[in-house]
Amino acid sequence: MNRIFLAGCAILLGAAPAFAYPVTVKSCNRDVTFDAAPQRAVSNDVNLTEMMLALKLEDRMVGYTGVSGWKTLDERLREGVKELPELAEKYPTKEVLLNADADFLFAGWNYGMKVGGEVTPETLSPFGIKVYELTExxxxxxxxxxxxxxxxxxxxxxxxxxFGVEERAEDLVEGYRRQLAEITGKIKDARRPTRVFVYDSGEEKPFTSGRYGIPTAMIEAAGGNNIMDDVEKSWTEISWEPVIDRDPEVVVIVNYGEVTAEQKIAFMKNNPAFKTIEAVKNDRFVVLDYVEATPGPRNVDAIERLAKSFHAEVM
Structure with a gap:
């Protein structure tokens, strides 16, 4: 009888979920331990919010921040967050998070938090709000x-x-990895990488993605080179001179805000200073919505579109 009981216990223990708490994850240079899954989470920015939605974590969220103030909300995301309030149009304040009784914030540096700012892992810790930082x-x-x-x-x-949905996350990532492998497999015989410039905004000086922004990873996965790969920043303002000198074959337009993608393209096509740029001469522009050009679930589909633009001969 005792042996049967012990055997039954062993089976039950063996069936225990792999995500039993506590769990510890690496967040930038910190180890963060969770004794239980957060129940009142807040995400900042459209791409981080979509990561939460992709994992079906809406029921663990009390809201999101930093979307409408940057005009990055589209129909697809609007449908996903229709049951959730936007707690702040731009960056959240400590007061906003405390008023929501939040126990978790998914944000990043310059994605809802600023170095030395009011909202950081250190400032929120005394209030029991744990922070996971966007790796990029x-x-x-x-x-x-x-x-x-x-x-x-x-x-x-x-x-x-x-959040205790490890299997769901693994399945999602495995699907992305398969899709990415198919793309890279198709372009492996492309003759050479395509020279690419990322144009986010600005006319006097362009705001672009440098070496440490996710567009660099996306461009490389699609068989291109970011011509600003030597700029030791993630996103930054530069001058137009190096853009003209490095002569991109394709310009990736980041679409959001008051100035439309069409207006950004028209600015480049109608400016005599850019008439020698190969991308302008050949009308080779690719438009990525903000949510596609920042880390999130739409990245791999965007990489496929980039690859088709860069290497139509093999895609």
Missing amino acids: SCIHIMSKGKPTMEDMFVDLLNLGRI
Whole structure:
């Protein structure tokens, strides 16, 4: 009788979920331990919010921040968050998070948090609000290599562990990895990488993505080179001179805000200073919505579109 009982216990213990708490994840240069899954989470920015939605974590959220103020909300996301309130149009304040009785914030450096700002892991810790930082953004507080798509995958897997949906996260990431492998397999015989410039905004001086922004990883996965790969920043303002000198074959337009993608393209096509740029001469522009050009679930589909633009001969 005792043997049967002990055997039954062993079976039950063996069936215990792999995400039993506590769990510890690496967030930038910190180890963060969770004794239980957060129940009142807040995400900042459209791409981080979509990561939460992709993992079906709406029922663990009390709201989101930082979307409508940047005009990045589209129909697809609007449908996903229709049951959730937007707690702040731009960056959240400590007061906003405390009023929501939040117990978790998914944000990043320059994605809802600023170094030395009011809302950081250290300032929220005394109030019992734990923070997980977007991996791409860690470059703002620590030394880090240039991003790859694994950075986004790691964030999804860590969120899966934090919220006890590890299998769901693994299935999602495995699907992305398969899709990415199919894309890279098709372009492996492309004659050479395509020269690419990322144009976010600005006329006097363009705002672009440098070495440490996720567009660099996306462009490389699609068989291109970011012509600003030597700029040791994630996103930054530069001058137009190096853009003209490096002669991109394709310009990736980041679409959001008051100035439309069409207006940005028209600005480049109608400016005599850019008439020698190959991308302008050949009308080779690719438009990515903000949510596609920042780390999140739409990245891999965007990489496929980039690859088709860069290497139509093999795609």
